[in-house]
Amino acid sequence: MxxxxxxxxxxxxxxxxxxxxxxxxxxxxxxxxxxxxxxxxxxxxxxxxxxxxxxxxxxxxxxxxxxxxxxxxxxxxxxxxxxxxxxxxxxxxxxxxxxxxxxxxxxxxxxxxxxxxxxxxxxxxxxxxxxxxxxxxxxxxxxxxxxxxxxxxQTAEDKLIDCFTAFLKSLKLDFPTTIELANNARNCYNNSYGITSKIIQARPDVELLKWIDSEFQLFKVIENDRYTSRIQSHFKTVEELVITANTILNRRKSRAGKSLEHHLSEIFNTFNLAYTSQQITEGNKKPDFLFPTGESYHNPKFDEKKLIMLASKTTCKDRWRQILNEADRIKTKHLFTLQQGISSNQLKEMYQHNVCLVVPKPYLDSFPKPFRERILTLDNFINFVRYTQSQ
Structure with missing residues (x-):
């Protein structure tokens, strides 16, 4: 803002x-x-x-x-x-x-x-x-x-907090699944701020970041509710403290890792794009997204030029190499990341391996200027997929 x-x-x-x-x-x-x-x-x-x-x-x-x-x-x-x-x-x-x-x-x-x-x-x-x-x-x-x-x-923020509180009270388990957390955070945000499909389609990069931020806020509400009393009480042993800390950290990592994928799926659904998520390809690999479908990918008669792969990683300075063999039929691997800024040398290496970065539009300025024209925004990527699927 x-x-x-x-x-x-x-x-x-x-x-x-x-x-x-x-x-x-x-x-x-x-x-x-x-x-x-x-x-x-x-x-x-x-x-x-x-x-x-x-x-x-x-x-x-x-x-x-x-x-x-x-x-x-x-x-x-x-x-x-x-x-x-x-x-x-x-x-x-x-x-x-x-x-x-x-x-x-x-x-x-x-x-x-x-x-x-x-x-x-x-x-x-x-x-x-x-x-x-x-x-x-x-x-x-x-x-x-x-x-x-x-x-x-001052009603939009109040409505969002009220929605978070209502969801917290409705929980039967300590923590919801990652997809349940993502869906409810997104619904709370959309309803509180009057976000419609038309708005999402007009600015997918912005709304994706809003959803991710809202989910993080909701997760903190649940986490504070579940762990405040435990943290304020005494730990009998160091091992008990370590176990509790590891539980909290592992849950945070698990949520963050799946959050981006869940919200990207909703963006693609809003644009009525054809895709399959977590489809098994060669060597039991599972790309996050295959366009148009996993069935198309496994059909040897399907035009390879119309196949698109997108991986999603919150950070990718080192982990981008993991996607190189996720879909052998697709030469250019698209990678969506929330990483803000990558060195010129790393970007050169990525493009040498046919990895095309996709980032939220507000993050584009954090990358070296000579590479910005080669980096896609989410809106750019969606338009590319839509064009491919219209042919």
Missing amino acids: NDILNKAIQSVQQSEIAFCKYITANDTGATGGHQAGYHIHKKSWKLFFDQPGIKGTNKDRFITIRWQDSFETESRFIYYGVGTRDEYRLTRYGKAFPFLRDENIGDLLVICKITSDNYQAFVLNCDDDIEEFLAALNISSTNINGIIPKQFQ
């Missing part, structure tokens, strides 16, 4: 009253209207006034607005009620104001009342940031262009 987005969310949560709307052509003056300035919905007068404007008169007040937590304007909120006009506008920003241009049309404007005369405002211009803002505050698309209801504030 970037800094401006995070500050916008926090400002809404901490403010007395907050408002959001999409910036329109009418706001910027692109429609040829008599005046530029943000139009504020009639029902949102409480953002600035104690009483609504009265038809037949104008009234205004001046306020200080801090934009993007960077610079301030002395702006004017005015109700135009004389003649045929009946509208509220926020005006006066100065000549160099950067958020009333044609390119701002479609951006999300957020205004938060901090004190009676001081406000904070943010402009979000990226689709991902706007969707993240709405999801974090659980704001429906029907609640844009108006006051953000208090019941929508």
Whole structure:
């Protein structure tokens, strides 16, 4: 989450009253209207006034607005009620104001009342940031262009925690299986933040990382519940302490090793890709994913150019060599990893052995610049598979 987005969310949560709307052509003056300035919905007068404007008169007040937590304007909120006009506008920003241009049309404007005369405002211009803002505050698309209801504030995280708690109470065993843990963490996150299939398909790299983080949070909730009292009690022997510690560590490793595979499967399901997971190939090897199917792989008449293999490893600096003989019919081995950064020498060696890295898009910048064009994002890889399966 970037800094401006995070500050916008926090400002809404901490403010007395907050408002959001999409910036329109009418706001910027692109429609040829008599005046530029943000139009504020009639029902949102409480953002600035104690009483609504009265038809037949104008009234205004001046306020200080801090934009993007960077610079301030002395702006004017005015109700135009004389003649045929009946509208509220926020005006006066100065000549160099950067958020009333044609390119701002479609951006999300957020205004938060901090004190009676001081406000904070943010402009979000990226689709991902706007969707993240709405999801974090659980704001429906029907609640844009108006006051953000208090019941929508701080509910997404609360819903996620409540979902984790409900799952913990439902457990009959000490720990769920890895797939049960992954599925429930993902469902809790999706339901709490309003994540739909359309959103997943628009940004699979981002949502995959969110799912992995949510599962880690859920695992910690369960782990703390199961082990807090044991750790706080006395261990009779060093051996008893070691056994408990090893149990905890081994369970952590087991979960982390399967987590990535489970969530990748769900991504592929969302895109309706044909694949088989853990299909036995030569030498009893089991690639994590074969596209389109394991049956296709074992059919000697199936075109090898349409066969794709993907291995998944959270880290791969040393373990990437393990995948080289997992599917002999497939020359190029694709490897998805959460590893952030690999040396140029190691990357050269990987490509010499026909290993193509796939990483989450946000991690791409952590790799040496000369290799970035050769590394696929998850979205790139999905498009490659879809193209292959469409032929």
